[in-house]
Amino acid sequence: MPNKRNREIGLLLLVFLCASIGAILVDISDVGGVSLGAIFLVGILFLLFLAAHLSCRFFLPKADYSFLPCAFLLVSLGTIMIYRLKPSLIWLQLLWVGIGILAITFVLILFGGKNYRLLENYKYICVLTGISLLLSPVFFGKEIYGAKLWLRIGPLSFQPAEIAKLLIIIFLAAYLKEKSELLSTATRRVGKIDVPDLKHFGPLLVMWVISLVILVLEKDLGSSLLFFGTFLAMLYVATGRTAYVIAGGALFFAGAAACYGIFPHVQTRIDIWLNPWFDVTGKGYQIVQSLFAIASGGISGSGLGRGFPFHIPAVHTDFIFSAICEELGLLGGVAVASVYLLIVYRGLKVGLQTEDVFGKLLAVGLTSVFAIQSWVIMAGVTKLIPLTGITLPFMSYGGSSILSNFILLGLLLSISAEAPSVSSGSPEDVISDE
Amino acid sequence: MNRRARALGILFSVAFVILVINLTYLQVIAARKTLLHPENKRALAKEASIERGKIFSADGELLAGNIASENIFIRTYPQGETVSALIGFNSLTYGRAGIELAYNDYLLGKHEISSIEDYVGEILGKKIPGNDIALTINFSLQKEAFDALSNNRGAIVALDPKTGAILAMATSPTFNPNNIDENWAFLAKDPSACLINRGIQGLYPPGSSFKIVTASAAIDSVMTSPDSIYKGPGEIKIYGNVVSNYDKKDFDEVSLSEAFIFSVNTVFAQVGLDLGAKRLAEYAESFGLNHKIPFDLPVNMSTMPSPSEMDEVDIAWSSIGQANVLVTPLQMALVGASVANEGIIMKPFLVEEIRDHNGNVIKWFGSEKWLEPINEVTAREITKMMLKVVEDGTGKAAQISGVKVAGKTGTAEVANNEPHAWFIGFAPAEAPQVVVVVIVENGGQGGKVAAPIAKKIIQKALEKIE
Numbered sequence: 050m051p052n053k054r055n056r057e058i059g060l061l062l063l064v065f066l067c068a069s070i071g072a073i074l075v076d077i078s079d080v081g082g083v084s085l086g087a088i089f090l091v092g093i094l095f096l097l098f099l100a101a102h103l104s105c106r107f108f109l110p111k112a113d114y115s116f117l118p119c120a121f122l123l124v125s126l127g128t129i130m131i132y133r134l135k136p137s138l139i140w141l142q143l144l145w146v147g148i149g150i151l152a153i154t155f156v157l158i159l160f161g162g163k164n165y166r167l168l169e170n171y172k173y174i175c176v177l178t179g180i181s182l183l184l185s186p187v188f189f190g191k192e193i194y195g196a197k198l199w200l201r202i203g204p205l206s207f208q209p210a211e212i213a214k215l216l217i218i219i220f221l222a223a224y225l226k227e228k229s230e231l232l233s234t235a236t237r238r239v240g241k242i243d244v245p246d247l248k249h250f251g252p253l254l255v256m257w258v259i260s261l262v263i264l265v266l267e268k269d270l271g272s273s274l275l276f277f278g279t280f281l282a283m284l285y286v287a288t289g290r291t292a293y294v295i296a297g298g299a300l301f302f303a304g305a306a307a308c309y310g311i312f313p314h315v316q317t318r319i320d321i322w323l324n325p326w327f328d329v330t331g332k333g334y335q336i337v338q339s340l341f342a343i344a345s346g347g348i349s350g351s352g353l354g355r356g357f358p359f360h361i362p363a364v365h366t367d368f369i370f371s372a373i374c375e376e377l378g379l380l381g382g383v384a385v386a387s388v389y390l391l392i393v394y395r396g397l398k399v400g401l402q403t404e405d406v407f408g409k410l411l412a413v414g415l416t417s418v419f420a421i422q423s424w425v426i427m428a429g430v431t432k433l434i435p436l437t438g439i440t441l442p443f444m445s446y447g448g449s450s451i452l453s454n455f456i457l458l459g460l461l462l463s464i465s466a467e468a469p470s471v472s473s474g475s476p477e478d479v480i481s482d483e
Numbered sequence: 484m485n486r487r488a489r490a491l492g493i494l495f496s497v498a499f500v501i502l503v504i505n506l507t508y509l510q511v512i513a514a515r516k517t518l519l520h521p522e523n524k525r526a527l528a529k530e531a532s533i534e535r536g537k538i539f540s541a542d543g544e545l546l547a548g549n550i551a552s553e554n555i556f557i558r559t560y561p562q563g564e565t566v567s568a569l570i571g572f573n574s575l576t577y578g579r580a581g582i583e584l585a586y587n588d589y590l591l592g593k594h595e596i597s598s599i600e601d602y603v604g605e606i607l608g609k610k611i612p613g614n615d616i617a618l619t620i621n622f623s624l625q626k627e628a629f630d631a632l633s634n635n636r637g638a639i640v641a642l643d644p645k646t647g648a649i650l651a652m653a654t655s656p657t658f659n660p661n662n663i664d665e666n667w668a669f670l671a672k673d674p675s676a677c678l679i680n681r682g683i684q685g686l687y688p689p690g691s692s693f694k695i696v697t698a699s700a701a702i703d704s705v706m707t708s709p710d711s712i713y714k715g716p717g718e719i720k721i722y723g724n725v726v727s728n729y730d731k732k733d734f735d736e737v738s739l740s741e742a743f744i745f746s747v748n749t750v751f752a753q754v755g756l757d758l759g760a761k762r763l764a765e766y767a768e769s770f771g772l773n774h775k776i777p778f779d780l781p782v783n784m785s786t787m788p789s790p791s792e793m794d795e796v797d798i799a800w801s802s803i804g805q806a807n808v809l810v811t812p813l814q815m816a817l818v819g820a821s822v823a824n825e826g827i828i829m830k831p832f833l834v835e836e837i838r839d840h841n842g843n844v845i846k847w848f849g850s851e852k853w854l855e856p857i858n859e860v861t862a863r864e865i866t867k868m869m870l871k872v873v874e875d876g877t878g879k880a881a882q883i884s885g886v887k888v889a890g891k892t893g894t895a896e897v898a899n900n901e902p903h904a905w906f907i908g909f910a911p912a913e914a915p916q917v918v919v920v921v922i923v924e925n926g927g928q929g930g931k932v933a934a935p936i937a938k939k940i941i942q943k944a945l946e947k948i949e
Contacts, residue, residue: 343506394496
């Protein structure tokens with residue numbers, strides 16, 4: 050439908066305009082005169098997204114039109130911030146975005162239309178590769194910022210969990226499609242409540258163990274929460290059994306609580322969260338600096354390029370949201386959060402419109418992992434929940450994160466192209482049909 | 484399945500709403516409190532990126548400037564210790580003092596954006612330099628005063644009695660503002676209190692220099708006249724407490740004027756007792772004691788005990804500037820200024836004007852009347868007596884050929900140490916242009932130690948003014 054693609058290019062141009070203004074502001078506020086760096090970067094990014102747009106137009110004209118502009122907005126804002134905060138990394142970041150765009154194109158070509166359903170057949174390969182990747186840092190990994198999540202290949206650090214999450218979601222979607230009926234009907238009554246047979250809690254326990262392994266061996270609460278949360282969301286959508294969700298939640302908290310008691314690094318994380326002001330210059334330094342940055346932003350922020358987010362360690366990766374809040378204020382922070390929610394909304398919508406159960410579950414899973422990941426890190430840097438070391442999708446610096454999120458977007462685009470809505474006019478009509 | 488996916492959507496939406504609520508709390512409601520935390524170096528870092536306004540003396544000498552270093556400016560003080568007590572310092576670690584503290588907002592340019600270009604520049608993120616400050620200090624006089632103190636502890640204040648403008652204020656020992664961070668550990672604990680500006684924060688017994696106040700009170704209230712005759716024995720006993728003259732010299736019968744010229748304690752003790760505690764305290768207060776002196780920098784309050792706390796012995800000692808009377812050198816300069824300026828004390832001030840970075844004056848500080856402790860006639864009588872002090876009394880060392888110098892010496896007794904040497908003077912007596920106060924801590928006799936220093940300063944001041 051050319052209509053959708055026209056909307057897409059319109060929105061991309063709009064984002065290009067906004068991002069250009071932001072880039073100009075950063076360029077002229079740079080101490081030491083005018084440079085042309087940020088505007089140049091935004092130009093390159095626009096060309097890259099234009100390429101993605103053209104491949105959509107060419108291969109999958111019916112795909113949803115909102116994903117690319119939203120991603121462009123986040124990527125360009127993120128890139129402008131990285132340019133400002135860590136200029137040495139900017140070319141690498143740009144390279145990864147380029148690779149991500151290539152990946153989207155490949156995904157569209159390979160899995161566009163109904164082709165994504167082929168993935169269903171490879172579910173066991175997916176899960177085995179996924180789990181191996183997930184656990185590989187335990188054996189070969191390198192510890193950065195106290196978490197063991199990275200693999201080092203030559204000069205590049207790679208976070209295998211980012212790719213693993215996609216593979217595991219593909220598996221879960223296929224697995225749950227197969228078993229959903231069984232999992233949701235086989236019950237026995239305990240009192241007045243329908244409770245699934247204990248044997249069906251098996252998969253739940255497996256995922257729970259994997260999550261705890263990540264938590265304990267890789268010292269990463271964020272990824273752990275991410276995997277388990279996504280799993281619970283998919284399980285709930287597939288089976289409709291709140292019992293699973295409640296049991297899963299309880300298990301996770303029990304596991305986390307046990308870890309708190311046993312492992313000092315988990316304990317430290319929680320203690321910092323409960324009272325970062327206790328050790329402002331030591332363990333609480335990072336989160337406290339983040340809180341200073343956020344507080345100094347106020348409602349409208351210091352203006353792009355005019356704040357002092359440099360004080361926060363890792364500001365260009367995990368803490369990029371704090372820098373946004375400082376320089377763009379509450380308005381910018383809420384706007385960015387809204388863009389994430391918008392992607393989540395469109396993602397779930399893709400799931401709703403797809404008739405294929407595997408497609409539905411896959412869309413829900415991908416959207417959930419995206420939602421949980423962005424929420425967990427935004428909530429972490431704002432001290433709403435304990436801080437965890439995961440990246441903010443599309444904004445943080447980090448190759449594996451950018452790549453995996455572009456693939457995720459490519460898969461959602463692929464599924465969206467299959468939705469029947471295309472034959473019945475504008476997508477708005479479809480919403481009311483549901 | 485779709486119903487459940489929608490439920491999931493609602494759950495995510497709620498989670499994001501909570502995120503936004505928390506963000507609102509952090510950025511709007513709790514922001515102010517968070518930013519006040521001492522570990523938040525944002526404000527200081529931001530201020531370091533602004534080119535701070537320069538500080539000049541009245542004669543155009545640069546007293547505080549900046550050196551650009553990458554993205555920040557480093558404050559430099561080309562005149563080092565000479566004016567450090569007034570300028571203060573600007574440290575990222577230890578904060579600010581002096582003019583740097585008192586006029587911080589002006590120096591950072593926070594107050595006025597003077598032109599449209601600046602306003603547009605501000606929006607575009609151009610850093611606008613702060614405002615420059617011109618002090619009333621005459622740098623060559625300041626240098627003379629600072630050098631005159633050399634290794635002594637003490638202070639020198641010179642001001643224009645007609646306007647209240649401070650022409651020089653030196654204190655010793657002092658600090659070098661260029662390396663405050665490196666030396667802080669030492670400076671903060673220094674037993675000689677070198678971070679203190681003795682001119683406004685040092686509290687000393689005024690000794691005989693306070694006789695200006697006592698004599699003014701007596702003459703202004705028409706209780707006595709300069710020619711009234713008093714008995715001036717070597718010592719008198721008040722309830723068994725001995726008040727004596729220098730070297731216990733017996734003056735037999737002297738006029739009030741002579742008693743002033745030769746600093747006869749026994750006469751002034753009687754004058755004080757005749758005045759009574761209430762009147763003595765009232766006059767002291769009318770000169771500014773027990774008042775906060777309005778000034779650009781924080782001044783310690785000079786104190787006079789309240790009449791109800793004074794018995795006869797206290798009154799006698801207070802009238803000769805001992806016991807519980809404590810004054811700052813600036814306070815004594817204002818006492819001198821009232822005599823020099825027909826009984827009127829002008830509000831002392833240190834900052835003459837503030838200019839934006841283009842050189843436009845954005846604020847100008849004129850002179851203002853503060854107190855009027857005595858009438859014109861009294862002022863003239865006291866001037867006559869002070870002239871004689873320098874002509875043939877205790878203050879001969881302050882004589883300058885061709886200039887009529889009026890003055891009063893003070894030798895303030897302190898327990899277990901040499902007395903503080905005071906001199907309060909002004910010149911030329913017929914049309915006073917400068918009031919000079921010198922105190923040398925534990926320096927000995929005022930006439931021998933403080934008067935010669937005052938002479939140098941007055942000379943220099945008159946030479947500068949002409």
